[in-house]
Amino acid sequence: MGKATGFLEYERKDGEVVKPSVRTQNFLEFHKSLSYKEQQLQGARCMACGIPFCQAGAMLAGMASGCPLHNLVPETNDLVYKGKWEQAYKRLSTTHPLPEFTSRVCPALCENACTCGLNEAPVSTKENEKAIVEYAYENGLVKPDVPAVRTGKKIAIIGSGPSGLSAAIMLNKRGHEVTVYERSDRAGGLLRYGIPNMKLDKRVIDRRIKIMEESGIKFVYNVNVGKDITGEELLKEYDRVLICTGASNPRDIKAPGRDAKGIMFAVDFLKEVTKTLIDGGYDSEALISRNTFSFGTVKGKHVYVIGGGDTGNDCVGTCMRLGAASVKQIEMMPKPPVERALNNPWPEWPKILKTDYGQEEVIDKFGEDPRIYTTTVKEFIKDKNGKLKAIKIVKLKSEKDEKTGRMNMVPIEGTEEEVKADIVLIAAGFLGSEEYVRNTFKVECNERTNIKTAEGFYKTSEDRVFAAGDARRGQSLVVWAIAEGRRAAGEIDYSLMGYTNL
Ligand SMILES: Cc1cc2nc3c(=O)[nH]c(=O)nc-3n(C[C@H](O)[C@H](O)[C@H](O)COP(=O)(O)OP(=O)(O)OC[C@H]3O[C@@H](n4cnc5c(N)ncnc54)[C@H](O)[C@@H]3O)c2cc1C
Ligand code: SF4
Structure with a gap:
């Protein structure tokens, strides 16, 4: 439960995030950690609310609210507050075999269902989790677990x-x-x-x-x-x-000109970049200056990412590091609201606008959000060598299908526009x-x-x-x-x- 009055005494404090202009110079992690002492105060903010939706992982309105692993969030927060790091690690390990991954990449379903988050900043459970597991690694607590007896299966x-x-x-x-x-x-x-x-x-x-x-x-x-x-x-x-x-299995975009050189599925692109980085001994500056991949170079290119989700954002961030001349992200759906709609109350997963790290980096460098909403690609346009040189995009509107009763996004005639594009990355789902x-x-x-x-x-x-x-x-x-x-x-x-x- 942390400290009963902790949420009144301490403000939420997150680890430093390296600013976009600096972090785009390399491929290093850019979320820094607080000191263990500072993190303890964040554990103290867990307020003994008595209704820990944070650990429920319940399905509300078709989406999970709280941790699907049922991590014992108030208990581990309490142990963090008291600085009992070893016990905190043991508690976390009872439900979670791999916390070093979620504490870096999880969208923190726990925090979105945190009672403290109803009218102020939620408890920083994800960063508490990272502190626990990194303490465990630093102090030799994460050990090989060789079973005493083998079953023969x-x-x-x-x-x-x-x-x-x-x-x-x-x-x-x-x-x-x-x-x-x-x-x-x-x-x-x-x-x-x-x-x-x-x-x-x-x-x-x-x-x-x-x-x-x-x-x-x-x-x-x-x-x-x-x-x-x-x-x-x-x-x-x-x-x-x-x-x-x-x-x-990636979802493709079936439009004329799809065979143009310069079009790639997002995960193939991300894989090639990461593999080059690892094979090169994690020398991200060498990767950025060499900048040569099977699809050519990203440096100085105009990139369109199709798909406004997380995978698309990862492509945006990667292209920013590789020196793209411009990066835009095309999304079929309308822009989400900035705040929760009335039909999406706490502790449901908030369906609101999220500006992720890659988008922040584009805003920082080019002064505008890369996302273009209610838009899709109608045609890929090639030059005489079969290379992509432009795409034709079109605006979409929501329309009811009379047969199925479903709402579909359909093109609005007369809104076509041709824009310069050297590389297209398809991140349209799986x-x-x-x-x-x-x-x-x-x-x-x-x-x-x-x-x-x-x-x-x-x-x-x-x-x-x-x-x-x-x-x-x-x-x-x-x-x-x-x-x-x-x-x-x-x-x-x-x-x-x-x-x-x-
Ligand atoms: C670009 C991208 C970014 C993402 N970012 C996040 C994020 O930030 N946070 C988050 O929570 N989720 C994120 N996700 C989703 C998350 O990565 C997946 O939900 C998760 O990895 C699924 O895990 P899995 O073990 O089921 O499958 P996978 O991680 O897909 O692993 C499947 C493995 O099986 C191997 N394989 C497949 N077929 C065979 C075969 N026939 N023989 C042998 N091996 C095979 C593959 O090579 C692969 O290694 C992201 C997804 C993508 C694409
Ligand atoms: S950050 Fe940790 S506790 Fe929160 S939902 Fe993810 S895995 Fe669960």
């Missing part, structure tokens, strides 16, 4: 994103022998090759993978399950398989799990092509095959992936042992 996890890592930790802790198969060259999934380094330094992932390996978890890289090895072969070798392959992965395990999918399980369960239509994370729930959040991995581990353990304590 073998489990294959396909995919090393946050859901796969979370499940691997839990199942290994229980004594099962866990092997993680990853088609990429390094572990982490979208933590590694989606979320850019300035939001999550990739050495934070390496630090965790080392501990996982020392705990007995095996990682097999560069193996594409469904292509290099079949589901049948894996099911012969393993007692259970958990599919954690994500929802990496379409679900990949077909070859579903086929190799013969698992059913739902109408959104997510792998089908009963609601609240993780077993697929196939015996001994389970699914978790984005592959099961569709493109979501790191905190949900970790929560799903943990719960799926419990279900797998139960199916093997007849009971579970996970």
